[in-house]
Amino acid sequence: MFDDGRLDDDQALARADAGMRELAGSGARVRVDAHAAGEAIAALSGAGRDERPRAVVAAGPGARLLRAVLEPVCPVPFVAWPGPGLPGWTGSLDLVVVTGAPDGAAAQLAVTDAVRRGCPLILVASAGSPLAELGASRWTTLLPTSTGDVLATTVVALEALEALGLAPPVDADEVARTLDDVAVACSPFRDLGSNRAKQVATALADATPLLWGGTVLAARSARRWAEGLRRAAGRPALAAESSDLAALLESSTPRDVFADPYEDPPADVQPYLVVLDDGVDAARVRVENGELVAAAERSGVRHDRVAALEGGPLARYAGLTLTGQYVAAYVGIGLGR
Structure with a gap:
C-alpha cells in the first residue's frame, strides 16, 4: 500500500538517499x-x-x-x-x-x-x-x-x-541550471505541501499513469516518465499518442466520486492522465491537448499538467524528465520499495 506519510518521513527518505543524491547531481x-x-x-x-x-x-x-x-x-x-x-x-x-x-x-x-x-x-x-x-x-x-x-x-x-x-x-549552463532548479523544487527536504513531485507521486500511487507530451521532446520525456514509473511501482504506465490515450480514456469505467475507497474499493485500477507541457504554442498541440483533457473529463478521469516553460527546448526537456524521475522515486518510497 502507498503511504504518503513516508514521503516526509526521515527514515524512509534516508533509505532512498543514494538515489536522491544521484538525481540531485544531474x-x-x-x-x-x-x-x-x-x-x-x-x-x-x-x-x-x-x-x-x-x-x-x-x-x-x-x-x-x-x-x-x-x-x-x-x-x-x-x-x-x-x-x-x-x-x-x-x-x-x-x-x-x-x-x-x-x-x-x-x-x-x-x-x-x-x-x-x-x-x-x-x-x-x-x-x-x-x-x-x-x-x-x-x-x-x-x-x-x-x-x-x-x-x-x-x-x-x-x-x-x-x-x-x-x-x-x-547552452550547457542553461540545461544544468534547469536541472538544479528541479532538484531544489523536488528536494526530499520540501514537504508534500510544497513539493510538486511528491504531489504528483501521491496522485499516481493508486492509478494507471497515462502520459502525453505534444511535441517530439515532450513525448520523449513522457516515455522516460513511463519507464521510471513502471520500474518504481511494478505496474503498467503508458506514454502514447493522444488518439490512443483518448480511446483508453473513453473506454474506462467512470469513477464514482462518492464511493468510499475502503467500503467499496474500485474493481480495477483507474487511469490518471498527466500532460507534459514544454511551452511550445503550436496549433496541433493545443487541439490535441484540448481533445485529450475533454476525453478525460467526460470519463471522470483525474488529470494533471506538469510544465517546464523556461529556457531552450533541451533545457525544458531536461526539466520535465528530471521531474518525472523524482516522481518515480517518490512513488517507490511511498510504496516502501
Missing part, C-alpha cells in the same frame, strides 16, 4: 562533462562548415535524443541508428556521432565500423576507455567525458555539432 554532471570536452569542442569551431557531411549517423544511448532535437532542423539528413554497426550506405562522406557507452556492444560495433570505413567520427567517451581506444584514428575527434550520464554526453555531442554548423545553439 546538473553537476552536465557541467563536468561540458567543461571536460570544452577544449576539444572549441577546436571544432569553424571547421567543416563549408564542407558539410552527406548525412549524420548517431549511435549510442543518446542517439534518439539527438534525433529528437536535430531531425527538424539539421541541414543534412540525420539518422539515429540502433545498431549493430552502421547502415550499409555509410561511408567517408558521412559524419558518425557515438555517445559513450563503454560497455555497450552496439556502440563498440558502430565505432569499429566508422573507423574501418574511414568515416569522420565524433566520439563522446572517457579518454581512457576501451571505446576511445577502438575509435582512435586520424578521422576521430574524441570529446572526453567522465560521468557516463546520457543527458550530459548528449549535450556535449550537440555542442560539437553546433560548432560544425549542424545543430542550433545549445
